[in-house]
Amino acid sequence: MEEERFFSCPRCGNEVNVKSRYCMKCGYLNPDHPENQQYTKYMKGSMEGYNVGPDGTTEASFQVNANETTGGVTSTVFGSKMGNYTLCFIVNFLLYILIVGLLIVFFYYDTYGNIYTMLASELSYSLIGFTVFSILNYSIQLVYMKMNRRWWMGLIPILNMYVLSDAIYEKKLLNLLVFVPIVGQIYYLVLLFKMGRSFGYSGFLTMVVPFIMFPVIGFGGSSFNKVYYVSGRDSLEQEYRKKKSFLITSIAVIVCSFVMVIYSNAVDINRGMDRLSSYYIYFASQRVIRRTKLKVQSQVYICDTYGDTFYFYFDDLEDYFSIPFYVYRDPIKGYVKVVRTEGGDGILDRYDYYISMTDLRYGFPETAEDDFNIESVVPYPELDPAYKSGNQCYFKRNA
Numbered sequence: 001m002e003e004e005r006f007f008s009c010p011r012c013g014n015e016v017n018v019k020s021r022y023c024m025k026c027g028y029l030n031p032d033h034p035e036n037q038q039y040t041k042y043m044k045g046s047m048e049g050y051n052v053g054p055d056g057t058t059e060a061s062f063q064v065n066a067n068e069t070t071g072g073v074t075s076t077v078f079g080s081k082m083g084n085y086t087l088c089f090i091v092n093f094l095l096y097i098l099i100v101g102l103l104i105v106f107f108y109y110d111t112y113g114n115i116y117t118m119l120a121s122e123l124s125y126s127l128i129g130f131t132v133f134s135i136l137n138y139s140i141q142l143v144y145m146k147m148n149r150r151w152w153m154g155l156i157p158i159l160n161m162y163v164l165s166d167a168i169y170e171k172k173l174l175n176l177l178v179f180v181p182i183v184g185q186i187y188y189l190v191l192l193f194k195m196g197r198s199f200g201y202s203g204f205l206t207m208v209v210p211f212i213m214f215p216v217i218g219f220g221g222s223s224f225n226k227v228y229y230v231s232g233r234d235s236l237e238q239e240y241r242k243k244k245s246f247l248i249t250s251i252a253v254i255v256c257s258f259v260m261v262i263y264s265n266a267v268d269i270n271r272g273m274d275r276l277s278s279y280y281i282y283f284a285s286q287r288v289i290r291r292t293k294l295k296v297q298s299q300v301y302i303c304d305t306y307g308d309t310f311y312f313y314f315d316d317l318e319d320y321f322s323i324p325f326y327v328y329r330d331p332i333k334g335y336v337k338v339v340r341t342e343g344g345d346g347i348l349d350r351y352d353y354y355i356s357m358t359d360l361r362y363g364f365p366e367t368a369e370d371d372f373n374i375e376s377v378v379p380y381p382e383l384d385p386a387y388k389s390g391n392q393c394y395f396k397r398n399a
Contacts, residue, residue, distance in 0.1 A: 076236065079148040079229030086231070088151040089242040092138045093249070096131075100253060103127060120264035124257040131250050131257070136211055138246060139218030146199070146218070148229040161188050167224075168194045198225050219243050277362050278377040284323050284332055285355055288314070289369055291321055292336045295395055296351060303393040310391040312336045317357075320395065330359045335387040337366065358383055 006015045016023045021033045103126050111117040137155070144154035147167040154160045161178040168191055169175070177187045189207050196206025196213060199222040206213040221240070230236055292312055295301055303310050313335040314320050334357025341350040356366040363380035364372070 075226065076228040076230060077148075079145065079231060081148050081150065082145040082229050082231060083150045083152070084231060085145060085151075085239055085242070088141055088145065089246065092134070092141070093246055096134045096138075096246070096250070099130060100127065103130065119260045124260035124264070127253055127257040131253050135215055135247070135250050139215040142218030142243065143195075143199075143214055145231075146222075146229060147195075147224050148227075161191070164188075164191050164195065168198065199223070219247055274362065277359070278374060281332065281357065281359065281362060281364075281377050282374045284317060284321075285334070285357055285364075285372065287321055287323060288317065288334065288336060288357070289353055289355055292338070293351070293353060296338060300396045301393050302396060303391055305391050307391045308340045308342070310338055310340075310393045311387040312338070312393050312395070313387050330361070332357055332359045332363075333383065334358065334363070335383065337387070337390070338393075356383055 005018045014023055016030065018030070018032065020030055022029050103123065107118050107121050107123040107126075111121055140154040140160075141151040144160075144163065144167075145151050147164075149163050149167055153163045158178065161184065162175050165175040165178055165187070166172075178184045180187075192207040192210055193203035196203040196217075199217050201213060201217060201222065206217075228236060230239065301312070315333050316331045317323060317334065318331065334355065337354040337356075339352040339354070341352070343349050353369040354366050355369065355372065357363050358380045360381050361379065362377055363383075364376040364378060365380065366384055366386070367376055
């Protein structure tokens with residue numbers, strides 16, 4: 001008869017039969033048992049071990065005290081209260097796919113089967129809104145399971161606050177604060193702060209922007225007070241794959257919806273870009289006029305001949321002026337015409353300025369400085385060649 005062998009449980013010191021799957025006293029998982037081999041890769045490095053309930057099931061009353069894990073040591077524990085992880089995934093994923101499909105069918109028939117009209121309808125905005133809601137909704141459930149609480153509890157008003165308080169503090173009397181008007185809302189903010197800290201994130205951000213932090217925590221790999229809770233059938237790796245598949249599907253729907261928005265609003269987007277180009281050319285022209293007037297008044301220019309009318313031509317504005325964001329657009333060329341009227345009897349000469357420019361798509365013909373405005377910018381692919389036959393002037397480079 002084979003002699004039974006025992007080892008000392010590293011958690012509680014109890015003698016455990018080497019053939020047992022777990023310690024009958026504290027639930028520590030025997031890493032050498034064949035049924036536990038799928039979890040061995042999580043038990044290396046900083047992992048302290050796995051635990052199950054006294055009866056060997058995930059629905060056992062056994063609960064690990066998170067305060068037992070200190071420093072950098074992390075435990076991975078069978079969640080006795082988290083519910084069925086696979087069921088949570090199936091319900092959320094199938095419900096999401098079903099409603100997305102119903103939205104597409106509804107808008108298809110609402111637009112009488114016209115694909116272009118359907119794409120230009122509110123379908124894209126409906127898909128984006130519902131997808132964002134679904135991601136937030138599922139992430140809340142994931143967070144509650146990470147705290148070893150039933151996934152559906154996070155969806156029920158008031159109860160979700162009570163359960164969150166119980167997970168954070170585990171004090172029955174303190175949990176009753178959630179039912180007190182006004183105080184309960186303030187206490188909920190405190191709970192969000194503590195929850196963020198418990199998962200290793202900023203408590204302030206979790207309190208201020210929970211709609212961002214819930215997805216970050218739920219879909220991320222953080223542990224609750226250095227404890228990873230896993231369901232009976234799923235390892236951490238399997239749970240990660242389920243979260244990943246839901247997130248990838250959701251992001252794919254959002255990307256497709258944004259493409260639909262761009263496609264259906266292409267004309268308006270082009271008009272907006274053209275309008276932006278008009279504003280940019282208007283801004284550039286004002287800068288050119290100001291700089292030219294300054295140099296003319298300071299007499300830091302030279303001309304081919306002397307005269308009362310002369311031109312400053314710029315084949316590329318960036319060679320003469322520093323214009324913000326110029327590198328991100330097509331080069332602009334233009335000219336400034338200056339007309340001088342000589343004064344007499346001590347009166348200073350008067351200068352009138354005219355400007356024209358184009359980026360080979362938009363611009364404006366020669367226009368007086370006082371008459372120029374944003375509406376002056378029109379489709380204008382080429383400059384008037386009048387400047388070529390005029391008196392050419394140039395800025396002094398060292399001035």
